[in-house]
Amino acid sequence: GVGIIILVVFFVPGFVYGIMSGKLKNTKDLGKMLTDSMATMGSFIVIVFFASQLLAYLNWSKLGVVISVKGAELLQGQNGVVLIIGLILLSCLINLLIGSASAKWAILAPIFIPMFMLLGYHPAFTQLVYRIGDSITNPITPMMPYLPLL
Known part of the structure; x- marks a missing residue:
């Protein structure tokens, strides 16, 4: 249950900020941001x-x-x-x-x-x-x- 709580606590404000700041215009922008952040975890x-x-x-x-x-x-x-x-x-x-x-x-x-x-x-x-x-x-x-x- 803690993982879901952490997801909601950080994802929801980040998502709202992305929409309000204009960084997220559609779902492709969100996917690109998630992909870029995980690309650094590869090594x-x-x-x-x-x-x-x-x-x-x-x-x-x-x-x-x-x-x-x-x-x-x-x-x-x-x-x-x-x-x-x-x-x-x-x-x-x-x-x-x-x-x-x-x-x-x-x-x-x-x-x-x-x-x-x-x-x-x-x-x-x-x-x-x-x-x-x-x-x-x-x-x-x-x-x-x-x-x-x-």
Whole structure:
């Protein structure tokens, strides 16, 4: 029910504004506006598709759990600073290949959240470390669509 409420709350005022401002003269104008807005989502949808395939594979094979547990066992005696710097560097490297922050997090979260939880770190802390690594290389990544503006 929330989706319908959000649709009505945003679509109706936008539609009325479009008619009153003269931007919407007929139904073809509305269709063109909807198509143009969804065209920018194409690259994100492709990345999320492959991320969802990876997540489904990790869920089916339980490989994410195995990597998390074995990684936590391997890192058990390490200093917390080593873990933090390692995840920051991994996030920086992945950021150079994948532009979407949510797609990167969808790939990394199923492995690193359980791994860091087994080591005694809160999931929010894991996301904080990921975001630090992600934000460091945002200005230099070639996959960032706003790079020409920077």
